[in-house]
Amino acid sequence: MEGIRYPKENTLYKKKEYTQIGQSKPRIDGVSKATGAGKYCGDLKFPNMLYGKMLTSPHAHAKILSIDTSEAEKIPGVIKVITHKDVPDLKYGISPARWDENVLCIDKVRFVGDKVAAVACVDEETCYKALKAIKVEYEVLPAVLDYRTAMNEDMPQIHEEYPRNINTEIHQLFGDVDKALEEAYHVRTDVFEGQRTYQCPIEPHSAISIWKDNKLTVYSSTQSVHYFQYYIAREFGLKMGDVRVIRPLVGGGFGGKLEPTGLEFNGAVLSRLTGRPVKMFYDRAEMFAHNRGRHQGHYEITTGVSKEGKILAAKANFVLDGGAYTSLGIATAYYAGGLLPLTYDFENYQFDLVRMYTNLPACGAQRGHGAPQPKYAFESHLDNVAEDLGIDPIEIRKRNARQANTNTCNGMGIQSCYLSEALDKIEEITDWKAKKEKGLPKGRGIGMATGSFVTGAGYPIYRNDYPSSSCMVRVNEDGTSATLYANAIDIGQGSDTVLCQMTAEAMGYRYENMKIVTGDTETAPLDFGAYSSRQTAYCGWACKRAGEEIKAKILETAGFMMHLPPEDLECEEGIIFSKSRPKVEPITFEEAAKKYFIIKGPLVGTGVYTVPRLGGYHKGAPVATSPSYSFCTQAAEVQVDEETGEIEVLHAWDVHDAGQIINPALMKGQVHGAFGMGFSETVMEEVVFNKDGKIINPDVGGYRIITALDMPNFTNDLIPSNDEPATPWGLKEIGEGSNNPTMGAVRNAIYDATGVNIATLPLSYEKVWRAIKEKKEKEQAAK
Amino acid sequence: MSNFIVDNNGIKRYLVTINVNGIEYTKVVKANTLLVNFLREELDLTGTKKGCELGDCGSCTVLLDGKPVNSCLILAIEADGMKVTTIEGVASTSNLDNIQEKFLEYGAIQCGYCSAGMILSAKALLTENPKPTEEEVRAGISGNLCRCTGYINIIKAIMAASGQEVLN
Incomplete structure (x- = not known):
């Protein structure tokens, strides 16, 4: 397979001879997935296992007056029915200040889909009969369905503790924004609106709970076994050591499987009460109702620029629709504005945000976390500014591009950065200048945007003083294999594969001889799991250190065997x-490893990594900090049919500054998937509600995600480097930064093609068609 | 219609014989038993995935007498007397099928949840049309949703499996 070609003229990249990394090794879980042998949580079965489902609220906002489960309990095959009386009333959520969700609702339901009761039955069919037979009496309350007016005095209050439905409020000011705007040559304000989107992994969530002999074992489709272990233990007052969380294969997460759901909590209670394993699962509609997808928001952006297009100050004023609970949304809120100063260098920045409670499903962390919609707004706005000034979109970005070894105005430190090079490259490979000079055929346009993302969040997902990541490696007694034990979670992105590559590289071993045990709190040491694009760097450090320990030990033994100093x-x-x-x-690793075992016992190496303290001291400073940041540019060329509004992306390009690439094939796959998701969010995806707050498209027929017919052909390119000191081998993240620019790039291309500015996502065919029609009518009238 | 018996609760149960991956299975099923549940629950062939149970996502694609179908939209009694190929039946005991090989080689698998359905749709396509164009490949798998890959490497893998030159 083709590796990455490092251009000779690039003197920044010091070529090193790696044998295990930098190569497209086949996925370690590939064969099991290609043959159907691999087991996902929903594929597992245990003797005597029961099936569980939850009864959810049909109302967006209502008081629970009574719950009568007696009829349901009479149905043959119904083993247990539980309500809030049977479960702990301890609230949970991301941070102590925002614990606002109950295992089952006690006095009130807050969205259509809120958890009311749960059943365990002998089969799935009986569960649905049982749910129908539970009688709940509600007093329906007026609901808050529009986040933009949720703060109004006359709106009902969703949570007692949060007046005017404000969940989170952020006010950050860096430099002197007012003065800079006054002195600016040109000041422009634009307003954009995002939509609610959903991660929509193809695998539905499921969890199997087995509570036996004071020990609770939970199999779950999760992105973090540790986070689940922590919250499950906390909820039930168990010692963490008595809670074992295991991750079978996970069929995609994109942020949606990062936090525990009612499936784990209720399944655990049902298992304790019945003494039997209980499998609980969401169907597709329940997944949409559980949600935790992307926040929709109202994004007002103002910048003041010099005559040459240098950004002097920026103001971001955002309102987010958080839904009924905090979920991971407080982090989303800080990310929304925190990441904006990454790609462009400006000194003066004001970021104000309110995250509103509404009676809609809770929003959380979706790929790119809070960043993609604000970035879309900023990149669209920047193209508008460039047009005002008569400057080329790439040129204005070059004039503001982030440089290496600089700090952002909000306290983030950037070391390695090749954004300028990525801008040059995208200009070159898209044939940008020629297309701009000669113009494109009617209905065609080209647009681009920049992106960046954290290579791992600088602070852990919940407050604790554990290291960020750890792992251990045990070499088999005869040296013919080595097993990596790690709780970094492979949700499809390929972490198991790249971590084994990195371990083998550090050990001086072969990837092909690596095995991995991962996603089990009882066998592998702590890792916070798959979020914020952290694992390749953080667990990578741990793997590198564990591998180096093995190598040092084995060279010492080999020294004796070979009569040479190690x-x-x-x-x-x-x-x-x-x-x-x-x-x-020479002798082999196997020979030396075997000798080591005979003399000293198990050949084991351990590795640990803790992120150093990062960021400023202002409120919210921890969010958006990272040891390292990726940078990228993306471009799209689109064809818009004026008669139908249909948008076809003819080709897309991505140029990445992702540091040392560990596995080129997996890296490209991440970029393709991120672009696909971003493109899909730009033109199609939207969770739509009726006037009562009920989702009207909770299925992948109505909620449209792109198919193979929609995805454009794609060019991947790189600015190779390995000089990032903060990460192992100088790598950088790839999975989330690569959908950071997508919405902006596609929007800018549509604008270039049509000249119409549509302020609300998605830029659906209908909206584009309508806007073109209105523009034409206006032009006609002007004549 | 196949033979049935009535159980103590008055529910009709039907005797069906379905050939799955070359083996004849005779089982008693309810009228509403879906083929996907028959495969997963009765035969423990969990390689066939459930993604939506509405016929939208294609994760449960199997070949029914060689034609790709969503097994969540077919009743087990409808498949009585027919031949079903699931992902477990694509490879021979010792070797992967060429399509599976190419999926691995071209990085067409990420989370893997759509892979079984994708591979079976590709299998049906290449059986019918051994040298498809890229557009035909795209159309052939347009009923199978993938959220991870952006489809690009899947399209390349299928083109390569058809023996056509693809830049990896």
Whole structure:
């Protein structure tokens, strides 16, 4: 398979000889997935297992007056029915200040889909009969369905503790924004609106709980076994050591499987009460109702620029629709504005935000977390500014581009950065200048945008003083394999594969001989899991250190065997040789490992990584900090049919500054998927509600995600580098930064093609058609 | 219609014989038993995935007498006497099918939840049309949703499986 070609003229990249990383090794879980042998949580079965479902609220906002489960309990095959009386009333959520969700609702339901009761039955069919037979008496309350007016005095209050339905409020000011705007040559304000989108992984959530002999084991489709272990133990007053969380294969997450759901909590209670394993699962509609997808928001952006287009100050004023609960939304809120100063260098910045409670499903962390919609707004706005000034969109970005070894105005430190190079490259490979000079055929347009993202969140998902990541490696007794034990979670992105590559590289071993045990709190050490694009860097450090420990131990043993000092020995691809004496017969890793075991016992290495303290001291400073940031540029060329509004992306390009690439094939796959999701969000996706707050398209027929017919052909390109000191081998993240620019790039291309500015996402065919029609009518009238 | 018996609760149960991956299975099912549940629950062939149970996502695609179908939209009694191929039946005991090989080689698998359905749709396409154009490949898998890959590597893998030159 083709590797990455590093251009000779790039002197920044010091080519190093790696044998295990930098190569498209096949996925470690590939065969099990290609043959159907691999087990996802919903594929598991246990003897005597029961099936569980939850009864959810049909109302957006209502008081629970009474719950009568007696009829349901009479149905043959119904083993247990539970309500809030049977479950702990301890609230949960991301942070103590925002614990606002109950295992089952006590006095009030807050959205259509809120958890009311749960059943455990002998089969799935009986569950639905049982749910129908539970009688709940509600007093329907007026609901808050529009986040833009949720703060109004006359609106009902959703949570007692949060007056005027304000969940989170942020006010950050850096530099002197007012003065800079006064002095600016040109000041422009634009307003954009996002929509609610949903991660929509193809695998539905499920959880199997087995509570036996004071120990609770939970199999779950989760992005973080540790986070689940922590919150499940806390909810039930158990010791963390008595809660075991196991992740079978996970069929996609994109942020939606990061926090525990009613499935784990209620399944645990049902298992305790019945003494049997209980499998609980969402169907597609229930997934949409549970949601935790992207917040929709109202984004007002103002910038003041010099005559040359240099950004002097920026103001971001946002309102987010958080839904009924906090979920992970407080982090989303800080990310929304926190990441904006990354790609462009400006000194003066004001960020104001309110995250509103509404009687709609709770929003959380979706790929890119809070960043993609604000970035879409900023990139669209920047194209508008460039047009005002008569400057080319790439040129204005070059004039503001983030440089290496700089700090952002909000306290983030950037070391390695090749954004300027990525801008040059995108200009070159899209043939941008020629297209701009000669113009494109009618209905066609090209647009681009920049992106960036954290290579791991600088602070853990909940407050604690554990290290960020840890792992251990045990070499098999005869040295023919090595097993990596890690709780980094592979949700499809390929972390199991790249972590084994990195471990093998550090050990001087072979990827092909690696095994992995992952996603089990009882066998592998702590890792916070898959979020904020952290695992390759954080668990990568742990793997590198564990691998180096193994290598040091084995070279010491080999030194005795070869009668040479260990410092003179090197191990590569499982061969141990003398660095100074080429005639000395090499020995194998296997031989030395076996000898080590015979003399000293198990050959084990451990690794740990803790993020250093990062960021400023203002309120909210921790969010958006990271040891390292990726940078990228993306472009799209679109064809818009004026008669129908249909948008076709003819081709898309991505140029990435992602540091040292560990696995080029997986890296490209991440970029394709991120662009696909971003493009889908730009033109199609939207969770739509009726006037009562009920989702009208809770299925993948009505909620449209792109198919193979919609995805454009794609060019991946790189600015190769390995000089990022904060990460192992100088790598950077890839999975989330690559959908940071997508919506902006596609929007800018549509604008270039049509000249119409549509302020609300998605830029659906209908909206585009209508806007073109209105524009034409206006032009006609002017004549 | 197949033979049935009535159980103690008055529910009709039907005797069906379905050939799955070359093996004849005779089982008693209810009238509303879906083929996907028959495969997953009765035969423990969990390689066939459930993604939406509405016929939208294609995760449960199997071949019914060689034609790709959503097994969540077919009743087990409708498949009585027919031949079903699931992902477990695509590879021979020792070797992967060429399509599976290419899926691995071209990085067409990420989370893997759509892979079984994708591979079976590709199998049906290439059986019918051994040298499809890229557009035909795209159309052939347009009933199978993937949220991870953006489809690009899947399209390349299928083109490669058809023996056509693809830049990886």
